[in-house]
Amino acid sequence: MELITSIKPVLAVLIPLAVIPVLVSSGGRPNVREAWAFIAGILSFTLVASMVPAVLDENRIGMTLFPIAPGADIALRVDALGMLFALVASSLYIITSMYSIGYMRGLNEHSQTRFVAFFALAISATIGAAFSANLLTLYLFYEILSLATYPLVTHHQDENSKVSGRKYLTFILGTSIGLVLPAMIWCYHATGTLEFSAAGIFESDLSTPSATVLLLMFVFGFAKAGIMPVHSWLPAAMVAPTPVSALLHAVAVVKVGVFSIVRVLTGIFGVELLSSLGLGGLVAFIASVTILVSSAIALSQDEFKRRLAYSTIGQLSYIVLGAALLSPKGMTGGILHITMHAFGKITLFFCAGAIFVATGKKYLSQMVGIGYRMPVTMTAFLIGSMSIIGLPPTGGFISKWYLVLGTLEGDQAVMLFVLLTSSLLNAAYFMPIFYKAFFCTQEEAMFERKFDEAPVMCVVPLVITALISFILFFAPQPFLNLSTLAVTGFTGG
Amino acid sequence: MIHYPAVVVIASLLGAFIAGILAWVQERYTYPAALIATGISCAAAVWDLIYVAGHGPIAYHMAGWAPPMGIEYRIDTLNAMVLVLITAIAFLNLAASWPNVKQEMPDRSPSFYVMYLLFVVGLTGVASTGDLFNLYVLIEITSLSSYTMIALGDRDRGPISALNYVFVGVIGASFYLLGVGYIYIKTGTLNMAEFAAMIPNIQDSTTILTAFILCIVGVFIKMALFPLHVWLPNAYSYAPVGFARIVAPLMTKVMVYVMVRLMITVFGLDYIFIKLHIADTIVWLGTIAILAGGVMALAQTNLKKMLAYIIVCEIGYMVGGAWLGNDSGITGAVLHILNDGIMTFALFLAVGNMVYKLDRVEIKDLKGLFAGMPWTMTGFVLAAFSIVGVPPTCGFFSKWYLILGAFEAGAWHFAAALLISSLICAVLFFKVFEVCFFESPDTHDGPGSDAHGHHTTVAIQEAPAISLAVLGIAGISLIVVGLYSKTIVVRLIWPLLNP
Numbered sequence: 001m002e003l004i005t006s007i008k009p010v011l012a013v014l015i016p017l018a019v020i021p022v023l024v025s026s027g028g029r030p031n032v033r034e035a036w037a038f039i040a041g042i043l044s045f046t047l048v049a050s051m052v053p054a055v056l057d058e059n060r061i062g063m064t065l066f067p068i069a070p071g072a073d074i075a076l077r078v079d080a081l082g083m084l085f086a087l088v089a090s091s092l093y094i095i096t097s098m099y100s101i102g103y104m105r106g107l108n109e110h111s112q113t114r115f116v117a118f119f120a121l122a123i124s125a126t127i128g129a130a131f132s133a134n135l136l137t138l139y140l141f142y143e144i145l146s147l148a149t150y151p152l153v154t155h156h157q158d159e160n161s162k163v164s165g166r167k168y169l170t171f172i173l174g175t176s177i178g179l180v181l182p183a184m185i186w187c188y189h190a191t192g193t194l195e196f197s198a199a200g201i202f203e204s205d206l207s208t209p210s211a212t213v214l215l216l217m218f219v220f221g222f223a224k225a226g227i228m229p230v231h232s233w234l235p236a237a238m239v240a241p242t243p244v245s246a247l248l249h250a251v252a253v254v255k256v257g258v259f260s261i262v263r264v265l266t267g268i269f270g271v272e273l274l275s276s277l278g279l280g281g282l283v284a285f286i287a288s289v290t291i292l293v294s295s296a297i298a299l300s301q302d303e304f305k306r307r308l309a310y311s312t313i314g315q316l317s318y319i320v321l322g323a324a325l326l327s328p329k330g331m332t333g334g335i336l337h338i339t340m341h342a343f344g345k346i347t348l349f350f351c352a353g354a355i356f357v358a359t360g361k362k363y364l365s366q367m368v369g370i371g372y373r374m375p376v377t378m379t380a381f382l383i384g385s386m387s388i389i390g391l392p393p394t395g396g397f398i399s400k401w402y403l404v405l406g407t408l409e410g411d412q413a414v415m416l417f418v419l420l421t422s423s424l425l426n427a428a429y430f431m432p433i434f435y436k437a438f439f440c441t442q443e444e445a446m447f448e449r450k451f452d453e454a455p456v457m458c459v460v461p462l463v464i465t466a467l468i469s470f471i472l473f474f475a476p477q478p479f480l481n482l483s484t485l486a487v488t489g490f491t492g493g
Numbered sequence: 494m495i496h497y498p499a500v501v502v503i504a505s506l507l508g509a510f511i512a513g514i515l516a517w518v519q520e521r522y523t524y525p526a527a528l529i530a531t532g533i534s535c536a537a538a539v540w541d542l543i544y545v546a547g548h549g550p551i552a553y554h555m556a557g558w559a560p561p562m563g564i565e566y567r568i569d570t571l572n573a574m575v576l577v578l579i580t581a582i583a584f585l586n587l588a589a590s591w592p593n594v595k596q597e598m599p600d601r602s603p604s605f606y607v608m609y610l611l612f613v614v615g616l617t618g619v620a621s622t623g624d625l626f627n628l629y630v631l632i633e634i635t636s637l638s639s640y641t642m643i644a645l646g647d648r649d650r651g652p653i654s655a656l657n658y659v660f661v662g663v664i665g666a667s668f669y670l671l672g673v674g675y676i677y678i679k680t681g682t683l684n685m686a687e688f689a690a691m692i693p694n695i696q697d698s699t700t701i702l703t704a705f706i707l708c709i710v711g712v713f714i715k716m717a718l719f720p721l722h723v724w725l726p727n728a729y730s731y732a733p734v735g736f737a738r739i740v741a742p743l744m745t746k747v748m749v750y751v752m753v754r755l756m757i758t759v760f761g762l763d764y765i766f767i768k769l770h771i772a773d774t775i776v777w778l779g780t781i782a783i784l785a786g787g788v789m790a791l792a793q794t795n796l797k798k799m800l801a802y803i804i805v806c807e808i809g810y811m812v813g814g815a816w817l818g819n820d821s822g823i824t825g826a827v828l829h830i831l832n833d834g835i836m837t838f839a840l841f842l843a844v845g846n847m848v849y850k851l852d853r854v855e856i857k858d859l860k861g862l863f864a865g866m867p868w869t870m871t872g873f874v875l876a877a878f879s880i881v882g883v884p885p886t887c888g889f890f891s892k893w894y895l896i897l898g899a900f901e902a903g904a905w906h907f908a909a910a911l912l913i914s915s916l917i918c919a920v921l922f923f924k925v926f927e928v929c930f931f932e933s934p935d936t937h938d939g940p941g942s943d944a945h946g947h948h949t950t951v952a953i954q955e956a957p958a959i960s961l962a963v964l965g966i967a968g969i970s971l972i973v974v975g976l977y978s979k980t981i982v983v984r985l986i987w988p989l990l991n992p
Binding site: 065066067068069074136139140143144147151154157158159161162165166169173174177178181182185186188189 | 878881882883884885890893894896897900901908912915916919923927930931976977978979980982
């Protein structure tokens with residue numbers, strides 16, 4: 001394994017950032033503006049993808065940008081875990097940019113330029129977080145992402161979004177400043193470094209009580225991961241336009257949260273220290289509670305996006321649970337779930353948005369019989385929800401398979417029970433939607449049996465993501481190899 | 494002999510005379526004269542900094558008189574850095590505030606420029622001098638010119654705020670002068686370096702202890718450490734914009750510099766942390782100042798007042814940090830002098846732009862400002878994030894060292910206060926952002942119910958280009974200074990602590 005110095009990761013972060021002035025200055029010509037957003041997205045994705053072979057050869061690519069303090073620089077470094085996440089985020093950004101055009105223009109939304117500009121900033125911060133070489137850099141991008149998302153969440157600028165925006169900030173900023181910042185400085189004070197390394201930064205001189213407190217500060221401090229009880233910002237953030245919910249609150253923002261937790265577990269504490277202190281079980285327990293409770297809450301939600309939000313909270317904890325299992329298979333499954341859940345859930349959000357654009361309906365109880373009017377959307381919905389439940393032939397099956405193997409490997413039957421119960425609950429809150437959409441009597445149906453889909457720019461992206469979810473079942477290799485490689489790195493062989 | 498240390502001060506002093514004469518002869522030339530004078534001061538200060546960073550401290554004897562008879566200017570990395578901060582802000586602010594001065598005092602602008610230059614003379618002198626009594630004189634020059642300029646501000650409340658400031662300021666100065674008197678009686682010298690050399694032999698003396706306490710209390714009053722802050726909020730909010738923009742970022746920070754100078758150079762860290770046992774108490778004072786400043790800021794309905802209380806809060810950061818008794822704490826405090834100077838400058842620049850267009854800056858009157866003044870608000874947001882401590886703005890990095898110092902010292906209350914104040918500042922600023930973002934200026938019955946589209950477009954009414962350009966420079970330096978923190982710390986601050 002060698003460290004290649006390259007400017008590529010820096011460029012992948014900078015391109016979406018550098019395009020913002022161009023986006024703003026071409027605000028009067030929406031087509032030009034959107035074209036630039038695409039170009040930036042494609043360039044950034046190409047850069048990320050071009051580093052895949054080197055990463056798969058077990059190299060790391062990076063660059064130190066600004067030294068801040070001894071042992072804490074602002075530095076980027078691409079490894080398998082970061083690559084997997086950046087690949088997901090940057091590819092979905094392109095698809096979401098397309099979807100945004102259909103959605104925002106379809107609804108004739110105001111301030112579209114601001115929307116596009118902050119979206120680009122958010123994706124830049126996400127890629128930055130994925131490529132962070134140490135905790136300080138990760139924190140930097142984490143905070144930028146929190147603040148860049150605020151104007152997106154509160155896009156409608158009405159009373160409702162103001163309240164949700166407050167909630168969003170209180171949870172996200174409150175925990176990152178109140179918990180992560182002191183925890184990070186504590187680490188730095190104790191060890192003099194914040195660099196992620198598989199062996200952890202503590203040389204086993206950490207007592208169990210301090211380690212527990214520190215770990216909890218991180219797990220709850222990265223509130224973007226939506227671990228209960230710091231989850232309630234996510235349903236509130238659903239007030240945002242759907243492209244935001246889709247890319248940021250199913251992929252970028254929330255996954256930066258779980259990604260950060262996984263990084264801290266594997267790079268700051270280290271798998272070895274966690275298993276010797278027995279702290280994996282604690283995190284797994286917290287994650288399990290979140291999985292079960294949020295899935296149960298999701299059952300009772302009638303607003304489409306809120307149900308998806310609670311589903312997301314549960315699925316995010318799968319990833320945390322996988323990492324906390326500390327067994328190779330379990331961790332592989334958890335990391336792989338970042339990808340699988342991303343493609344599945346973004347499809348579902350795209351569907352929710354497409355239905356809203358086409359019919360103006362937000363509540364599931366108003367969507368009876370919609371399958372005949374929007375068959376493409378609802379078929380995509382079926383594939384997406386199957387992926388979330390973990391049914392073949394969709395990508396979600398693969399990651400759940402590994403998670404289940406992980407629980408067996410770690411001899412943790414309780415966690416197996418949690419996973420299976422949650423899958424049943426997932427099926428219970430998704431399948432009725434699909435069922436009611438197609439299987440209803442003529443009297444029950446709320447829509448005419450006439451094909452009338454959302455705008456093409458809305459439908460094409462959701463077909464693409466649904467197809468990818470499907471393909472990932474047969475060809476999970478790039479992501480599976482990356483997550484296996486990442487886990488090999490964490491467990492040291 | 495290198496004369497740059499003198500040039501920094503004298504350029505502004507001569508500028509003040511020339512501007513004063515020009516005010517009688519050709520009024521319209523006073524402004525260019527003032528701009529050139531501060532520009533020369535700034536260039537000389539930058540030269541000082543470069544020289545000192547490369548070659549070590551400069552000892553400059555005024556008019557060639559050697560100490561103890563003559564006055565010595567002693568420039569090391571600490572005051573070179575502070576001098577660059579002072580002169581750069583003085584120069585940039587003069588450029589940015591020209592439209593405001595013209596708007597606020599069309600008939601009295603020449604006297605404003607003269608007093609402004611004298612104020613800069615005072616500040617640069619305070620930051621340059623190596624003589625304890627000369628320091629007093631220069632503090633008084635600074636104070637007298639600021640009393641005058643605050644009285645030039647708001648016609649109703651400006652003079653009364655100035656009077657309040659005069660009373661408190663004179664008390665503070667008297668404390669300091671009394672302390673210097675004791676030092677002179679005991680040692681017969683007023684030169685900082687000579688006095689510092691004598692300290693190890695006389696550190697048990699009660700006279701020296703008294704002198705130290707008198708000096709430090711005087712400085713605390715001048716820097717508005719809670720509960721000695723009562724003069725500050727009114728003085729800063731009712732001052733004319735052009736002056737508020739320089740006094741708010743610099744006056745208190747320069748007094749913090751004086752405190753650090755007294756600690757590091759004059760009395761010495763050994764005397765302060767080993768001989769005296771007051772460090773813990775003062776860290777507590779800093780903690781209380783942070784919390785009290787934050788809470789009082791929450792209660793304000795006027796943006797300027799809110800910022801003034803944030804300054805009170807920030808003073809707590811620096812005082813507490815400097816007294817933690819470890820390198821990280823002092824590093825954080827000194828770095829925060831620089832960072833807080835820049836961010837307060839940026840905030841007051843933005844507020845000055847708002848005042849130029851809106852006249853009043855009651856928070857509830859700021860509706861729709863993101864749409865109306867996008868560039869001003871961008872600068873304001875950036876500076877606000879720096880106050881909150883969001884990386885990569887510079888405020889984060891000084892807070893980093895301060896919290897690290899608190900951890901090293903085991904001063905958990907101080908670390909907690911820093912974190913709580915970050916959260917309070919986030920609340921404070923987002924309260925303002927919400928008004929600027931969510932409420933449109935046209936509707937009086939709250940935000941419209943139409944969630945999608947159809948928002949009334951607010952015409953962009955920005956401040957003059959020059960004010961925006963300076964705000965842009967300040968905003969960029971917030972990030973650049975932040976990213977180059979390590980260079981600043983390693984090259985400028987650590988040489989000071991470990992000579």
